[in-house]
Amino acid sequence: MKSFRDPVHNLIAFGEEDQLLIDLINTAEVQRMRRIRQLGLSNIVYPGAEHSRFVHSLGVTHLARRFLDEDCAGERTRGAYALREYRQLALAAALLHDIGHGPFSHALEAVTGVRHERFTSAIIRSKETEVHQVLEAYSSGFSEQVARLIEKNFPESRAIVKLLSSQLDMDRTDYLLRDALMTGAGYGTFDVEWLLHVMRIGEVQGEPEIGLDLARGQSIAEDYIMCRYYMYLHVYFHRLTRSAEVLVERTLARAAQVGADLPGFPALRALLQGDLRLAVDGRKNAAEIGSSAITDYLELDDHLLWSALRAFSRHEDAVLADLAQRLLNRRLFHSVDVHSNDEAMMWQARMERVAHKKGLPAHFYVIFDQAGSQAYKDPYVGADEPDPTLEQIYLFDVHGNATELARQSFIVEAVKSRRASVSRVIFPREWLDEG
Amino acid sequence: MKSFRDPVHNLIAFGEEDQLLIDLINTAEVQRMRRIRQLGLSNIVYPGAEHSRFVHSLGVTHLARRFLDEDCAGERTRGAYALREYRQLALAAALLHDIGHGPFSHALEAVTGVRHERFTSAIIRSKETEVHQVLEAYSSGFSEQVARLIEKNFPESRAIVKLLSSQLDMDRTDYLLRDALMTGAGYGTFDVEWLLHVMRIGEVQGEPEIGLDLARGQSIAEDYIMCRYYMYLHVYFHRLTRSAEVLVERTLARAAQVGADLPGFPALRALLQGDLRLAVDGRKNAAEIGSSAITDYLELDDHLLWSALRAFSRHEDAVLADLAQRLLNRRLFHSVDVHSNDEAMMWQARMERVAHKKGLPAHFYVIFDQAGSQAYKDPYVGADEPDPTLEQIYLFDVHGNATELARQSFIVEAVKSRRASVSRVIFPREWLDEG
Amino acid sequence: MKSFRDPVHNLIAFGEEDQLLIDLINTAEVQRMRRIRQLGLSNIVYPGAEHSRFVHSLGVTHLARRFLDEDCAGERTRGAYALREYRQLALAAALLHDIGHGPFSHALEAVTGVRHERFTSAIIRSKETEVHQVLEAYSSGFSEQVARLIEKNFPESRAIVKLLSSQLDMDRTDYLLRDALMTGAGYGTFDVEWLLHVMRIGEVQGEPEIGLDLARGQSIAEDYIMCRYYMYLHVYFHRLTRSAEVLVERTLARAAQVGADLPGFPALRALLQGDLRLAVDGRKNAAEIGSSAITDYLELDDHLLWSALRAFSRHEDAVLADLAQRLLNRRLFHSVDVHSNDEAMMWQARMERVAHKKGLPAHFYVIFDQAGSQAYKDPYVGADEPDPTLEQIYLFDVHGNATELARQSFIVEAVKSRRASVSRVIFPREWLDEG
């Protein structure tokens, strides 16, 4: 028996029936998520937002379990039976879905060129990880099922995929609530009790689907979409957060260029010298990623990167040292919003002239940035729909007929037709006076 | 103008009249507090408790400002005038009071042998810190005043000292509320609005004193003391947190013993080789601590220590590597409560035999630990009173007469007469079967 | 000194500077608001929604005072000075703005044919009320100013009118927060701290105006409008609440028709026999309403109406007795939504046939109901704009230029273009099977 206290869900307790989850929580790979902040650099703007991917993963597991144990338990439909059958699988996947995230997630992906999802799959499938061993000890072949479920390649049950990864999933539900509480930004809250209460397991084209009750669920669905919209606008795309992310990315790129290294940390060398990218490139599937690349990757955490920035701040390369110092002391680049290509090019040209005058490489000091909800695969707040069949929120009427939320709701329709992307040119604030 | 959103106080905004605070917030030394967790290793038990000393310091400043601007503003007593006179001083001290904390505070102090307060003073007084320069730019001699106030050596106003550092101060008020919210432990909440509402500026022996209204404040004072009691019992003295703290301390001690080092981080070498201790020992006052020691100390943060643990986990010294790995993967030592010296010695002897059998140094594997509120200077929950004149909570009746809380309240009297200390013997869990 | 604890705002304290408010609170007319529920019959659906107009009025006063004392205090603009000048006036008006409400407000207005605002004015101006006497004791002519301010006839300052009664006023702000908390409906919450923080006093066409900061206030304004929209949809227009309101109205109409009376309560007779209407009809202004009509009106409260329903439930007129019993035991009429005139007429005709068959007067059993936000003068959620100059929410940019919210926000624009009205035919549920 293991219980956690949580600022969002109050009590998250695992009893005998969840021994698998307790064993997974005790693995080195899950414990590592304690050292990776959920919101990367957002705490630079919202100083309370220090929460880790570990506590978020517990939250997702808790919500998925509530849905399966409370909501499905009473339903005697085919869909509900199907979902309950995969209870252990769903909960293991909920706990592990973020296990491949590195520190400063988006900045790191820009450096490695490898999306974190590939590492998630590799960590679960690699025979040498504790997570893999626990899953296989539970049931032979279970790790493969978990990996496929997280990869949304689980034809056995599309509903279970949607519970974990869709427009209305337990992942988003937890992170919106958690990020809203921790940032202190008042926009992200919605009534999660009501949301769970009106969730339904229906059918669409003969397949079980997760959705909401049409009569009682439309307003909460709208509220949830609006929260998402505001969290993107005010938190995820915040000017300063993006500025910090861009700065981390350029600092690591410079470190790679000048061959900076931190003795004692082979993982950092693997990152900067492109070994991680090489380990993944050309591999058809995650299982082929070598175990040493996985070992290296798992050493990357917030602490290592911040320590590297500290060491880089004293590097002989003045550019690298300068960039790292800016991050450590929160002297971030300035950004200006641009509304057209011309405007962007004008600002870039102007600032590149300053860089030239100062003898500094413009690539590291003048950056064009486009932050879009597309990067977050969020069609409901304005990005393109990557996978139309998966990316729908259904409302079920009393007869079980499904309608798509955006068709039913003029509010969601209005939000959806807007693009939430922002374009900016980013450069040192003090250059404003010189350009 | 600068505003922060905060999970505890919602909005913390600094306007024109608080430009000094904005400038202080932007210094490297205050920004460094973002990299030091308020609760050190408590997140090992309470995964939500990741908040930094930075956000706590903002909270204390906010509460002190509310008291001065809202409560004092209407009062026309001598005490209220005296407090308002020191508004800027009080707020600067509130923001800076924790600036000398290192990572894993108590464990670090055990290694350096130097209490963090000495570094707080040194950082504020050292001509080379940004904090010092901002304070002096505001008003010549201001840094000395701030340092003295934090050192409780401020005869100009005992009330202002008590506002920041006493049994009922804004420091404790913020950390109890914040730690309770972030841990999710339901015990630590009390009604801070009512507490501020019934705070009074009275007089004791001719000097302005801060206290509470007798008729309306006794219950909130009791509630506040009870919250403190529960937070010690369940959070600050938690078995596993103490176990982790002890393990960090022994790991650093072992690293010092075997001369472990992390190239690129001179601060770590200074810590482990005793340079920090030397820099402080024998100095009569903080101002004499050399600037290079301060520079080194300021580099110590959570990230550096966790990265060092990572490097140590691969060290050739098997003991050091083992201790570090235990911390990284949360395989903490077991602890047994002991209720007498005999019991303690019995357990120590038994486990030292196991250590001997394994050829391991018992000093690093078998630890006798006494956690007491005394370490927290908390006479209200059972420790001795270090400074009777400062450590009293006064209740003022309508005539201005003061009574001490413990005299008035049978509940506080009951809590105060108990010692909240716990004695434990700590050792590897797996040795239980071998001893 | 007087302090109230409040579930919404925690602490509402009145000190020496607010003696006028304390005196007003102690009048019989303000105390009477304790006996009138804010949400009329909504507690039939939301059993927690029992809060009174008294506590709401305290909340509005508290918010207006926070705005004037906290937000305006720092501003040195012409508009801010103008607002502060009217502080006492604004707060008295905030406290008294609902003083003319009767029990079951909308149902009662349907019976009296007199809007509650006329009684508000009359109560404040009548020489015989305690409220009037307190206001005049404060300053001669003050009652007239308060009455004019509440009537929005206060050319001295349009900003102060808007603070109390506009699309973004302290009245709506309190009732949305309070109704949301008390109903337990999760939709109505928004971040009131942020709302107050971003409120601005700007100028539009040379006149001081209240609005929000453009850069920081648009999202909270949208959130506030959306909360309003959801509260209308789920609370104020709730099917069962409307059904109960319609039933009360018809019950009182029947009681008037059959000359029902309740000995000992002259106010009830005045209500049912049309004396209240007569007292008001033809009077040009409120001051002319006779004092006996005011006395009668002030006796009407929730208790009297519910007691009357109890007595009516035993009345010899079977229709009256039946209607009253239905209300007491919560056997409300059923309602069907209709989407066209034809559909409405079809349902009405069908149910009128049942009434005819049963020998019951259709007028009291078959009701066509249109609930619209128009009734609430709410142009932002779909009704017509009654007074375009007053009914705008302005956003001010850094240069002080004002934009109207609906122009700036595609979300508000979308909400505004929808009509939130609902049409229903209401009749006894058991007739469904007979029609």
Add this chain to the structure above:
Amino acid sequence: MKSFRDPVHNLIAFGEEDQLLIDLINTAEVQRMRRIRQLGLSNIVYPGAEHSRFVHSLGVTHLARRFLDEDCAGERTRGAYALREYRQLALAAALLHDIGHGPFSHALEAVTGVRHERFTSAIIRSKETEVHQVLEAYSSGFSEQVARLIEKNFPESRAIVKLLSSQLDMDRTDYLLRDALMTGAGYGTFDVEWLLHVMRIGEVQGEPEIGLDLARGQSIAEDYIMCRYYMYLHVYFHRLTRSAEVLVERTLARAAQVGADLPGFPALRALLQGDLRLAVDGRKNAAEIGSSAITDYLELDDHLLWSALRAFSRHEDAVLADLAQRLLNRRLFHSVDVHSNDEAMMWQARMERVAHKKGLPAHFYVIFDQAGSQAYKDPYVGADEPDPTLEQIYLFDVHGNATELARQSFIVEAVKSRRASVSRVIFPREWLDEG
């Protein structure tokens, strides 16, 4: 299916398996509880405290159900099985436990001389109530079982009695949480999630008992006792609330004395002329109370009493009219605390002289009042223990051994040894200057 939104528990939903509860909720007797305020006259002090006994009863039912469905569900002990067996019975009793409360409960009991519990039993057993009929339709003899359970005369299971009515029952748990929220008094909150989490079904002397886990439950038990203590001190025994209760009692007594009546309300006459007392006196058990007495009693609600006070305020008896007016306009009597019999007699004599001088009957104007937690049968906050076997809070260790809370906890021991009673002499405030 029926769901309620609730400010305390958010969502209280009844599904198919709880059709009995839905049917009971729809009875006239349960609906009547909507018209009786949980806290009687406390809203005179705490204006938010308007909540009804109806919503409290829903809350108790909800908590009892959570305990039975969540906590017991996993336990495979004899005690847990026994509890689950009585699920429907326990929930029906939870819903109905307060059904016999009248308006202004304690004041009314002083007038009738009959405790409300006798009416609770009578209402459930009387063949003519809807509640009785619904219970018997569910299962023949069920109403008798429910009545016995509420009367604590249920030898079949002492644990189920304790769940509903003991020192740690769901009744107290709901009312503490609810009263704390609604009054806005910050003292009454405790962590109900943790409380439910650490509740255990153990055995004491061979019988199933409800208690708490020793290791994890002691602090929450202490917190719960402390909340109770503060709620008595600040809410239930509040000087003004007691003053209002005493005034109601005396007003009704005077009305009885002068034969006041309110035409149209036979229930009021039955109350004032002693018919209710006669109907109960001499009856051995509740079943013998005549149905007309029950019918009368069920008509008594807050509305009727307030309307009667309104009518009495115009009564020809000047004393009755004066007392009623004081209540309506909140001009309550003053009270002075007395600490000895002598002091009490001194104040009484002094004020009785004033009464005599004014020609007023002292009995109605000068009242000696003792408010004690004893009246609330609360041995944990200082009253005597009425039934030692029922009134214990057990803590169970891992071996199932039970300890009583007050033995284990020095805090509870300290609270328990204090008597929370307060003695006061109550009289018109303006007499202070005349005596």
